[in-house]
Ligand SMILES: Nc1nc2c(ncn2[C@@H]2O[C@H](COP(=O)(O)OP(=O)(O)O)[C@@H](O)[C@H]2O)c(=O)[nH]1
């Protein structure tokens with residue numbers, strides 16, 4: 537069973553294997569390197585700790601989080617909970633799991649829409665991280681659960697962005713609300729919510745421009761979009777998902793802070809996990825952003841989106857094949 541945005545559901549067979557394939561490079565970079573450090577080591581000395589820290593940082597766990605983890609490992613050794621170097625592998629696994637399972641203060645349960653009204657999901661993030669692709673995958677995921685997603689093309693900056701979403705909507709047989717390129721994104725949202733209320737679509741998934749997080753006028757616009765949505769459907773947006781590209785590592789974290797503060801992001805979709813050896817960024821996201829990872833992207837195909845489950849993720853890295 538996995539926890540998703542909307543409670544538990546049964547996993548299809550094969551998902552774990554797909555996750556395991558996607559994290560193979562991260563496993564080599566992180567876990568196999570850790571094994572190389574601890575196996576056959578006589579004593580646990582500073583050198584072991586230094587090498588472990590370097591391995592964590594190389595896998596993009598982040599300096600701060602790596603240091604915290606090391607501190608806890610040292611503590612375990614000084615308390616004699618860990619007495620042999622090879623036990624450090626298991627101890628590290630436990631520390632990583634604990635961080636992923638308790639992402640901390642920013643995390644909050646998604647809000648629920650009032651009975652009979654659509655759930656409104658905003659998808660935000662900088663250009664190229666995989667927002668539009670993830671929206672298509674999410675829509676397919678919800679459609680599979682028997683819901684009727686409506687897509688909203690509120691990235692009106694580029695005509696190509698609207699077309700890209702439209703192609704996905706066509707392939708998936710889903711409705712999409714759009715206006716002309718250059719239109720006010722809030723107006724598109726207004727239209728989409730009116731349509732969804734009338735047609736009983738749910739959820740409404742809103743694509744947004746890959747606005748540069750440093751341009752505060754664009755952040756202001758995102759805030760306006762939130763306000764308009766909230767006026768049309770109580771509590772909207774009920775979920776703001778921030779899309780981060782796993783291959784951008786620590787840079788992604790800085791972007792994310794802006795989106796968390798200004799746009800109220802409350803959950804992460806981590807894309808392109810399949811294309812990186814630095815999947816340790818998951819740990820940095822949980823620890824340093826305090827946001828839960830809700831989904832991971834493991835490819836470009838429509839079903840290459842998996843609900844993120846910390847236990848399964850850690851198992852996919854640490855379990856022997
Ligand atoms: N390998 C891989 N590629 C992805 C994933 N998600 C998105 N992409 C690719 O990333 C590129 C940018 O995606 P797009 O959705 O247009 O990004 P946007 O600008 O944020 O909307 C496209 O070529 C996608 O196919 C993923 O999980 N894995």
Ligand SMILES: [Mg+2]
Pocket residue numbers: 667668669691697
């Ligand atoms: Mg896009």
